[in-house]
Amino acid sequence: MPSHDETLAVTLSIAVALLVVLLAVIAGVGGGSQPATQGGPPGPACAEWTDGCVVCRRVPEGLACSTPGIACVPAAPRCLRPAGVPI
Structure with a gap:
């Protein structure tokens, strides 16, 4: 079972990745x-x-x-x- 620190690191990594995708969509990356x-x-x-x-x-x-x-x-x-x- 992962430790509390590992779980927190994975959760923060997912949150940062989702934030980057959201900002890219808002900025119009992809030439939409x-x-x-x-x-x-x-x-x-x-x-x-x-x-x-x-x-x-x-x-x-x-x-x-x-x-x-x-x-x-x-x-x-x-x-x-x-x-x-x-x-």
Whole structure:
């Protein structure tokens, strides 16, 4: 049976590991906020586009993209709405 000190060390190690993972998620490590389109966004003449998996739109804060489906195979991005065309 482990000693009290060993149990405390294991418990603290697990707590530190969970804290590191939580901070990484909060900081956005992994590029979760980047659009999932392979070819990148089309030029500024396109306000909304898709690659068949996600739909991305230019917003004042930057780019906003949907979440891809579980078994999606992206295609070449295609423009859905030219810039200047209202939603």
